[in-house]
Amino acid sequence: MRNQQQRFQLRSFASFLGWLPLALLMTIAMRQPLAMAQAPSTGQPPAANLPVAGLPTEGRTLEQPVFIASRNVELTNSSPTNMDFSEYIDDSVGQARTEPRLDLKEFAAGDLVAWVGREPVLIGHIIDPKKASPEILENPAFEPQLRKMLAQIVIRKALAQRFIDEQVTGKSLKEREAASTQVNRKIAEMFYKEALPDMMKRQKCETEEEFHLLLEKSNRTVQSLQHEWTENMLASQCVRSNVASKPVIELSEMQDYYDEHIDEFKRKARARFEILTATFSKYPTKQAAFDAISEMGNQVFFGNPFESVAKSMSTGWTASQGGKMDWTNKGSLKSKPIDEAIFSIPLDKLSQVIEDSDGYHIVRVIERTDAMTVPFSDVQSEIRKKLAEEKTKKLEKEFLEKVRSETAIWTRWPEDFPGSLPLSQLYQ
Known part of the structure; x- marks a missing residue:
């Protein structure tokens, strides 16, 4: 040496x-x-x-x-x-x-x-x-x-x-x-x-x-x-x-990676939805908040656009965006009652009034996907890269x-x- x-x-x-x-x-x-x-x-x-x-x-x-x-x-x-x-x-x-x-x-x-x-x-x-x-x-x-x-x-x-x-x-x-x-x-x-x-x-x-x-x-x-x-x-x-x-990159290498990292390709159930909210802190009594959310629901039910009602009446933090919520994974919301509702009610239907610690809510699910594992064929190019x-x-x-x-x-x-x-x- x-x-x-x-x-x-x-x-x-x-x-x-x-x-x-x-x-x-x-x-x-x-x-x-x-x-x-x-x-x-x-x-x-x-x-x-x-x-x-x-x-x-x-x-x-x-x-x-x-x-x-x-x-x-x-x-x-x-x-x-x-x-x-x-x-x-x-x-x-x-x-x-x-x-x-x-x-x-x-x-x-x-x-x-x-x-x-x-x-x-x-x-x-x-x-x-x-x-x-x-x-x-x-x-x-x-x-x-x-x-x-x-x-x-x-x-x-x-x-x-x-x-x-x-x-x-x-x-x-x-x-x-x-x-x-x-x-x-x-x-x-x-x-x-x-x-x-x-x-x-x-x-x-x-x-x-x-x-x-x-x-x-x-x-x-x-x-x-x-x-x-x-x-x-x-x-x-x-x-x-x-x-x-x-x-x-050989096909066998990609398959081995997929099998060894299968958790990377698991997708949780997720949903896009709209929400109307009557926050307790914005009303003098719970009954007043309930009356407000009921009025919002009736307005939408009888034909007024969800977005317009949300912007004019809702007190939730998404009101200015028309109450729209982007893709949300199951279990990621702070409110468990809302989380359960958006993954159980039919699509494009108004929910019943939902109560949680913050107030009363009504939701409508626009789109939803179930939990799944992405097939190998769909992620092959991603793995190769x-x-x-x-x-x-x-x-x-x-x-x-x-x-x-x-x-x-x-x-x-x-x-x-x-x-x-x-x-x-x-x-x-």
Whole structure:
């Protein structure tokens, strides 16, 4: 195992040497994107919202090159459907206590917390230390949440790099340069024509100037947004190109699910009905309430529309809607006498006066269905969809774990990433 780690480290270190000059410049000047997704619950006291990430605004932005060799690579604007990688982060991430503890009072934006493949991850890529108040830093949930956000960045970068590497394998430098020009132009066009206007719309910014001012308040730039959007798109595309979006679901699998989850397909008896009410609290005596409900019933019986009578005379909470009640499951009503009536009287017939603790009522059932178990044939497509989603999620998680395990990762918290190495070994 150790020899395998050493070979893996040497191979990764050769790649690291080629990227070192760019990495050093990035550490000094680049404003990387922040982790947008909210960290899952840590089971500890909730942290205050983490401050927005970004290196100082006086820095200049360096755009990272994207080398994709094949001209046949299809790039689509997946911004609206970019994957949320937070759901693939294990609950154990951020929970293991490490020594020495992170000195939260002295950390800075340029502090290195991980190196993923050929890219560094700094504290400033996750949060803005200048906006981290003592209250945030002292919260017990701060560091676990920070580590969960780092885990999302790690997997996103690993996937984006994997997608690029899959395209350039075996290609000449000339082919890479030609494809790079084409793909970078395509990505920039998609970002500025589709993604950026959508971001402005969601932030309710009518002009680019308003949007730039909004970004400045967060120590961000359009370039950092473009980098994040591109990385998210490539990472999502990597998963979609390696994991079947429509896995095969056998009939036997669907039948097994139906048999094992039969309670999901049981339906209670239910009814739609209309109701007239004379609430005791609205009348001086019970007799006055009874006289009122009797008059309402006579009005409907002799031809006045139920809805009109309910709106003009009923004192129930559905009176303004004409006394109409939507589908109601048997046993779900507070009033047992009304519940029993709507599941026993004939359809489209006025009930006798019903008394409960609130008042007197008259109901008329419009439609009713009996309790039943939905046949397998009626829910087959529903089950197929559910099983396909579950299988896809499982395959995606397995693929993400595979990519992570095959990516050279050095991190401040190797406990969170099985197979990773501590930062102290990065330069060894």
